[in-house]
Amino acid sequence: MRPASLRALALAVGILTLAACAGRRPLDPRTAVYPPPRLPEIEVQGGRLDPGGAEWFWVEDHDVPLIRLYLAVRGGEVYDPPELAGLARVASLAWRTGGAGDLGPEEFDRALENRGMDLSVHLGRDKGWITLTVLPEDLDRGLDLLAKLLWEPALRADRVDWAKAQVAEALRREADEPQSLGFREMRRALFRGHPRGRVPTEETVGRIGRDDLVALHRRLVSEGTWALGAVGDFEPEALRERLAARFGRLPGRGGAFPLLTPPAEPQPTVVIVPKALPQTTVIWARIGPERLSEDFAALEVCDHVLGSGGFTARLVREIRSNRGLAYSVGSFYQALPRFGVLGAYGLTKTESAGDVVDLMRAEIRNLADGITAAEVEEARRSLVTRHVFRYDDPANLVRDRLENLLDGLPLDLGERYPDEVAAVTLEAARRAARRHLDPARGVWVLVGDLDPADPRWGRMGAVEVVTPGE
Amino acid sequence: MRPASLRALALAVGILTLAACAGRRPLDPRTAVYPPPRLPEIEVQGGRLDPGGAEWFWVEDHDVPLIRLYLAVRGGEVYDPPELAGLARVASLAWRTGGAGDLGPEEFDRALENRGMDLSVHLGRDKGWITLTVLPEDLDRGLDLLAKLLWEPALRADRVDWAKAQVAEALRREADEPQSLGFREMRRALFRGHPRGRVPTEETVGRIGRDDLVALHRRLVSEGTWALGAVGDFEPEALRERLAARFGRLPGRGGAFPLLTPPAEPQPTVVIVPKALPQTTVIWARIGPERLSEDFAALEVCDHVLGSGGFTARLVREIRSNRGLAYSVGSFYQALPRFGVLGAYGLTKTESAGDVVDLMRAEIRNLADGITAAEVEEARRSLVTRHVFRYDDPANLVRDRLENLLDGLPLDLGERYPDEVAAVTLEAARRAARRHLDPARGVWVLVGDLDPADPRWGRMGAVEVVTPGE
Numbered sequence: 039m040r041p042a043s044l045r046a047l048a049l050a051v052g053i054l055t056l057a058a059c060a061g062r063r064p065l066d067p068r069t070a071v072y073p074p075p076r077l078p079e080i081e082v083q084g085g086r087l088d089p090g091g092a093e094w095f096w097v098e099d100h101d102v103p104l105i106r107l108y109l110a111v112r113g114g115e116v117y118d119p120p121e122l123a124g125l126a127r128v129a130s131l132a133w134r135t136g137g138a139g140d141l142g143p144e145e146f147d148r149a150l151e152n153r154g155m156d157l158s159v160h161l162g163r164d165k166g167w168i169t170l171t172v173l174p175e176d177l178d179r180g181l182d183l184l185a186k187l188l189w190e191p192a193l194r195a196d197r198v199d200w201a202k203a204q205v206a207e208a209l210r211r212e213a214d215e216p217q218s219l220g221f222r223e224m225r226r227a228l229f230r231g232h233p234r235g236r237v238p239t240e241e242t243v244g245r246i247g248r249d250d251l252v253a254l255h256r257r258l259v260s261e262g263t264w265a266l267g268a269v270g271d272f273e274p275e276a277l278r279e280r281l282a283a284r285f286g287r288l289p290g291r292g293g294a295f296p297l298l299t300p301p302a303e304p305q306p307t308v309v310i311v312p313k314a315l316p317q318t319t320v321i322w323a324r325i326g327p328e329r330l331s332e333d334f335a336a337l338e339v340c341d342h343v344l345g346s347g348g349f350t351a352r353l354v355r356e357i358r359s360n361r362g363l364a365y366s367v368g369s370f371y372q373a374l375p376r377f378g379v380l381g382a383y384g385l386t387k388t389e390s391a392g393d394v395v396d397l398m399r400a401e402i403r404n405l406a407d408g409i410t411a412a413e414v415e416e417a418r419r420s421l422v423t424r425h426v427f428r429y430d431d432p433a434n435l436v437r438d439r440l441e442n443l444l445d446g447l448p449l450d451l452g453e454r455y456p457d458e459v460a461a462v463t464l465e466a467a468r469r470a471a472r473r474h475l476d477p478a479r480g481v482w483v484l485v486g487d488l489d490p491a492d493p494r495w496g497r498m499g500a501v502e503v504v505t506p507g508e
Numbered sequence: 509m510r511p512a513s514l515r516a517l518a519l520a521v522g523i524l525t526l527a528a529c530a531g532r533r534p535l536d537p538r539t540a541v542y543p544p545p546r547l548p549e550i551e552v553q554g555g556r557l558d559p560g561g562a563e564w565f566w567v568e569d570h571d572v573p574l575i576r577l578y579l580a581v582r583g584g585e586v587y588d589p590p591e592l593a594g595l596a597r598v599a600s601l602a603w604r605t606g607g608a609g610d611l612g613p614e615e616f617d618r619a620l621e622n623r624g625m626d627l628s629v630h631l632g633r634d635k636g637w638i639t640l641t642v643l644p645e646d647l648d649r650g651l652d653l654l655a656k657l658l659w660e661p662a663l664r665a666d667r668v669d670w671a672k673a674q675v676a677e678a679l680r681r682e683a684d685e686p687q688s689l690g691f692r693e694m695r696r697a698l699f700r701g702h703p704r705g706r707v708p709t710e711e712t713v714g715r716i717g718r719d720d721l722v723a724l725h726r727r728l729v730s731e732g733t734w735a736l737g738a739v740g741d742f743e744p745e746a747l748r749e750r751l752a753a754r755f756g757r758l759p760g761r762g763g764a765f766p767l768l769t770p771p772a773e774p775q776p777t778v779v780i781v782p783k784a785l786p787q788t789t790v791i792w793a794r795i796g797p798e799r800l801s802e803d804f805a806a807l808e809v810c811d812h813v814l815g816s817g818g819f820t821a822r823l824v825r826e827i828r829s830n831r832g833l834a835y836s837v838g839s840f841y842q843a844l845p846r847f848g849v850l851g852a853y854g855l856t857k858t859e860s861a862g863d864v865v866d867l868m869r870a871e872i873r874n875l876a877d878g879i880t881a882a883e884v885e886e887a888r889r890s891l892v893t894r895h896v897f898r899y900d901d902p903a904n905l906v907r908d909r910l911e912n913l914l915d916g917l918p919l920d921l922g923e924r925y926p927d928e929v930a931a932v933t934l935e936a937a938r939r940a941a942r943r944h945l946d947p948a949r950g951v952w953v954l955v956g957d958l959d960p961a962d963p964r965w966g967r968m969g970a971v972e973v974v975t976p977g978e
Contacts, residue, residue, distance in 0.1 A: 075624075075643045078572040102548040102899045135819060135829065143829070147819040152886045154545075154893025173545045173893060200832045207835045207857075210786065316680065349605060349617040359605065359613070362670045365677045387677075416622045423624025423643060429572045431901075 075422055077456060078429040082439050083274065084449070087266070087282040094266040094281060095439040096274055097432035105177055105277075106433055107184070108267035109168040109285070110440040112295040113258050114161045116233040122246050124205055124238030126161040129251050131201035134159040136194045139186035143197065146183070155180050157187065163234070164298065165444055166258060174271050177280065185284040191255060195248045206240050217385070219311060220319040220485040223504055227309045227481040228323050228379070232301035261294035265443050267436035297446060300377035301325060306478060306499030311485040317365070318391040318488060322398060323381030324480025327470075329373040329447060335458040336470035337371055337380065342417040343467075344405055344475065345369025345382050350416070352401050352408075353382060363390045363397070375445040380474060388486050392494055395484075399477040399498075406471035411464045422456045545892055547926060548899040552909050553744065554919070557736070557752040564736040564751060565909040566744055567902035575647055575747075576903055577654070578737035579638040579755070580910040582765040583728050584631045586703040592716050594675055594708030596631040599721050601671035604629040606664045609656035613667065616653070625650050627657065633704070634768065635914055636728060644741050647750065655754040661725060665718045676710050687855070689781060690789040690955040693974055697779045697951040698793050698849070702771035731764035735913050737906035767916060770847035771795060774951060776969030781955040787835070788861040788958060792868060793851030794950025797940075799843040799917060805928040806940035807841055807850065812887040813937075814875055814945065815839025815852050820886070822871050823852060833860045833867070845915040850944060858956050862964055865954075869947040869968075876941035881934045892926045 084095045118125040134157070137143040150157050156171040157180070168188065172180035212218045222237055229235025266285060268277055303325045327333040345353035345368040357364045369382040382402060386394045428434045438452045448454075482498055490503045554565045588595040604627070607613040620627055626641040627650070638658065642650035682688045692707055699705025736755060738747055773795045797803040815823035815838040827834045837854040852872060856864045898904040908922045918924075952968055960973045 075645070076573055080571060101550060102896065103546055104896060104900065144820065144825070148882075148886065151818060151820050151890050154890040171897075173896070175545070200829065203832050204835065211835070214785070214787075315684070317684075348621060350614065350621050355614070359670065362673050365674065365681070416618065420621050420624040426572065426574060426643070427641075430574065 075426055075456075077453065078426065080429050080432055080435060082432075082435045084439065085278070087278060088286045091282060091286045092264055092266060092288040093443060094268065094278070095436050096268040096272075096277070097270075097436055098272065098274060099269060099432055100271050103174055103271045105172050105174055105180075105268065105270040105272050107170040107172075107180075108269075108433070108437060108440060109170075109184070109188070110265050110267065110437075110444060111166045111168075111258055112164065112263040112444045113166050113254075114164045114295075115238075116164050116236070116298060117295050118236065118238070119250075120236055120242075122242055122250055123236045124209075124243040125246055125250055125254055126166075127205045127208075127238065128198065128201045128243065128246050129254055130159055130161045131204055132193060132197045132251060133191050133255070134187070135201075136197035137192040138183075139190040141186065143192070143194070146186075149179075149183060153179060155183070157183060159187070164295075165441065166262075177272070177277075181280055181284055188259060188285070193248060193251045193255065198246070198248045198251055202243055202246055205238070205243050209238060209240060209243070216313060216315060216317065216319045216485045219313075220321045220383075220483050223309050223311055223485070224321045224323050224381070224481060224483045226504075227307055227483065227502070228304060228325070229301050230304055233298055234301065257294050263295070263444050264288045265440050267433075267440050269433045269436050297375050298377075300328075303479065304481060307481045308495045308499045308501045309481060309483045310488055310490040310495065310501060310503050311483065312488065312490070312503065312505070313485050314487050315485075316388060316487075318386055318388045318394075318484060318486030320384045320386065320391060320394055320398065321381060321483040322383070322402070322477060322480060323379060323483075324474070324476075326371060326378035326380035326474050327373065328376050328378055329445075329451065330375075331373075331378075333466075333470045333473060334373055334378075335455075336462045336466040337373075337378075337474055338421055338459060339414055339417040339462045339467050340405060340409065340471045340475060341369050341371040341380065342421055343409055343413045344401065346371070347417060347420060352405070353384070353398065356401055357384060357394060357397050361397075363387075363394055367394075367398075375447055381480070388488065391484065391486060391488060392492075395482070395494075395498075402475050402477040405475050406468050409464070409467055409471060414462060414464050414467050418459050418462055421459045425452075425455050425459075428452070545896055545926075547923065548896065550899055550902055550905060552902075552905045554909065555748070557748060558756040561752060561756045562734055562736060562758040563913060564738065564748070565906050566738040566742075566747070567740075567906055568742065568744060569739060569902055570741050573644055573741045575642050575644055575650075575738065575740040575742050577640040577642075577650075578739075578903070578907060578910060579640075579654070579658070580735050580737065580907075580914060581636045581638075581728055582634065582733040582914045583636050583724075584634045584765075585708075586634050586706070586768060587765050588706065588708070589720075590706055590712075592712055592720055593706045594679075594713040595716055595720055595724055596636075597675045597678075597708065598668065598671045598713065598716050599724055600629055600631045601674055602663060602667045602721060603661050603725070604657070605671075606667035607662040608653075609660040611656065613662070613664070616656075619649075619653060623649060625653070627653060629657070634765075635911065636732075647742070647747075651750055651754055658729060658755070663718060663721045663725065668716070668718045668721055672713055672716055675708070675713050679708060679710060679713070686783060686785060686787065686789045686955045689783075690791045690853075690953050693779050693781055693955070694791045694793050694851070694951060694953045696974075697777055697953065697972070698774060698795070699771050700774055703768055704771065727764050733765070733914050734758045735910050737903075737910050739903045739906050767845050768847075770798075773949065776949060777951045778965045778969045778971045779951060779953045780958055780960040780965065780971060780973050781953065782958065782960070782973065782975070783955050784957050785955075786858060786957075788856055788858045788864075788954060788956030790854045790856065790861060790864055790868065791851060791953040792853070792872070792947060792950060793849060793953075794944070794946075796841060796848035796850035796944050797843065798846050798848055799915075799921065800845075801843075801848075803936075803940045803943060804843055804848075805925075806932045806936040807843075807848075807944055808891055808929060809884055809887040809932045809937050810875060810879065810941045810945060811839050811841035811850065812891055813879055813883045814871065816841070817887060817890060822875070823854070823868065826871055827854060827864060827867050831867075833857075833864055837864075837868075845917060851950070858958065861954065861956060861958060862962075865952070865964075865968075872945050872947040875945050876938050879934070879937055879941060884932060884934050884937050887937075888929050888932055891929045895922075895925050895929075898922070 115126040364384040367384040371380040839852040841850040
């Protein structure tokens with residue numbers, strides 16, 4: 039076994055000292071600071087490509103002869119003009135596949151695949167990612183193609199039409215898939231009047247033209263906030279020079295894609311999406327605390343105990359294991375820069391939908407009073423261990439850095455996480471549960487063969503019926 | 509950049525020598541041996557836990573303080589008694605979640621989650637995997653739980669009933685999901701009368717009792733072929749001792765789960781699965797060459813050119829990119845120990861289903877004459893590069909070793925792959941395509957709102973209509 043890192047040693051010594059001070063009594067789980075597992079000794083390096091130039095982060099890893107490059111940019115679906123919702127999705131497809139510079143679409147694909155390279159473009163919810171994977175000996179060729187794609191994409195009209203058809207098709211399929219449909223309607227209801235709640239339709243996608251993609255591309259490469267990441271088998275200074283030569287002239291921070299402001303939480307609402315299916319999808323969601331909130335770590339613990347923590351999580355144990363009512367059940371908490379989203383979901387036979395809703399409400403409501411010191415301790419330990427898993431692929435660490443930078447968050451949140459979680463007390467978990475886990479707030483979405491007039495829905499909030507596929 | 513490995517150097521020297529011999533003429537792509545990328549210097553170690561004991565394979569990797577253990581066993585769905593099809597699936601769920609030894613289900617879960625450990629059981633098509641992930645300091649605790657689970661699972665009747673309900677529910681959902689349904693019916697039609705073609709139904713699952721799980725467990729731990737794997741932050745000799753103490757007394761190779769014999773290829777068949785959906789799923793499949801066949805590598809290349817190779821693959825380019833007919837399209841080739849499965853698939857609007865079938869047939873049929881030297885070269889390069897990706901997680905290498913051992917295949921197939929692929933000539937690819945890529949053979953499965961009496965289906969084979977959900 040390798041020697042513990044300095045950091046882990048320091049932590050261990052701290053814990054032992056605490057225990058010694060306590061006169062060798064067993065640690066009280068309600069107050070004990072659980073010794074977190076040592077974090078791996080993988081360090082992400084950071085710097086600028088040129089003085090005043092773009093920032094980049096890297097991990098050297100010579101185990102496998104591959105280089106993975108990440109170009110991250112602020113921008114994505116939430117910045118689509120409302121009347122053109124779907125623009126970022128269309129661009130994701132048309133940008134990469136339309137050729138670039140002097141290379142037509144097929145020539146561009148062949149130039150990549152001829153060397154086994156992988157180059158992809160994905161504009162997500164609020165960030166775009168261009169990723170390149172190459173063998174070290176193909177680095178220059180790969181960077182040339184990446185530069186062409188970045189600065190001179192063809193965005194050919196025929197590829198735009200093709201991409202629009204693909205996106206429209208995906209929207210139709212989404213409407214056929216109860217869980218996708220449920221989460222889409224959850225977003226629409228929870229973020230009403232907020233960019234995150236905008237959902238593309240066939241109509242908005244139909245309006246998109248090549249000019250819109252050209253304008254989006256111009257904004258992405260000239261105003262957004264960019265950063266680069268690299269993982270793998272390279273020599274940093276040589277790579278920095280190459281990146282600086284091609285991407286060093288990135289513009290500074292722009293204001294074109296500002297961080298989203300927190301949405302107002304909607305009035306309690308029950309959205310019924312009628313679907314003739316034997317299964318009903320149940321989703322509850324509300325606005326939650328942001329990443330830097332004092333409740334962040336405590337809510338991570340609560341979420342773990344409620345439904346994210348595997349077999350022993352309360353929703354799973356009570357609804358799935360003990361009663362066999364749900365095929366799938368759990369909870370979620372996603373902390374964004376200025377707000378978060380939290381909730382729970384279950385998938386059940388339609389005749390059990392009411393029971394599952396009642397059980398979910400009870401488990402959510404009871405957490406504040408019912409959560410135990412043992413559960414908090416288990417959750418702390420488990421969350422920290424799972425965090426260690428992220429280090430198993432150094433690309434996760436680099437991507438975390440890029441996200442934090444673009445989100446305006448401290449870069450070292452990943453390193454802070456174990457201590458944040460280890461410090462959560464039973465009291466803090468109860469407080470977070472009281473503040474945030476309230477099933478009477480937020481939105482419920484039910485996708486299935488249900489009667490919207492059933493009075494039990496009306497008792498939970500204003501009932502809305504949404505017809506799928508629009 | 510780190511110095512190239514000896515192996516890569518030797519290859520590079522070989523190539524340079526060849527080029528020099530050729531008098532510096534450009535390499536002829538029809539005959540050139542393309543220089544493969546160097547393989548990573550990750551070596552899997554192998555040995556026996558005790559003299560005459562079980563085999564194990566390991567990769568030491570101290571980057572991240574985690575240990576991943578794999579216990580692989582021959583056995584799985586294809587060995588289910590026909591009247592109890594689904595037994596392995598039920599066992600996968602009930603085994604892990606039912607408690608073990610002196611620990612009830614909740615105690616067992618808590619003992620794991622209290623230390624953030626992950627322990628899972630998955631009985632797949634022909635192999636079972638029990639995996640354990642622990643922090644190094646929790647190794648002994650984790651091994652104790654693994655041993656309990658292995659030798660003393662409770663297999664409680666109430667958990668068996670719960671698992672049966674879960675599996676039955678999954679079967680109903682599978683029938684609602686056109687692609688899962690399509691591949692299920694493909695298996696049933698392609699492997700008729702063969703264990704691989706058996707599909708569980710609610711009826712066969714309903715018949716399963718606790719005794720059947722007890723009997724399966726007894727066969728798995730007393731007759732099957734077992735092996736262990738380990739990846740991560742451990743000292744091999746110390747780990748070997750611990751594993752030998754708990755699992756060293758594994759029985760030798762048993763005959764209870766023999767390798768499957770190759771199935772007879774069915775008469776050309778068109779299976780229509782009527783579903784009132786706007787999309788039609790099209791699948792073609794036939795029996796293909798085994799892993800050790802002389803056609804294996806050449807068919808890998810053909811499959812890549814036909815539909816697995818990304819944007820430049822023929823099916824993707826012709827059907828998806830150029831004509832925009834398919835939302836998703838591609839091909840597949842899976843080489844098993846004594847036979848393989850190959851095929852192609854497409855997902856399209858129902859009104860285009862006939863056109864997509866015709867285009868797929870044409871592209872499959874035309875590959876033997878149409879494949880070019882440039883395509884073969886690109887495929888070789890790309891396949892070898894993708895192979896390098898597997899080395900990015902050393903667990904892949906250990907699992908490959910375990911699979912090869914259980915399948916009775918040479919252990920070093922992973923290391924051989926680049927040379928096998930690099931040696932594929934245009935002639936070999938054409939020969940493999942002529943032998944195996946014949947759309948007039950095998951089965952076609954169409955899931956969608958189609959007229960079974962349409963004469964075009966009858967021209968492709970015997971038409972069968974299958975009602976989903978049974």
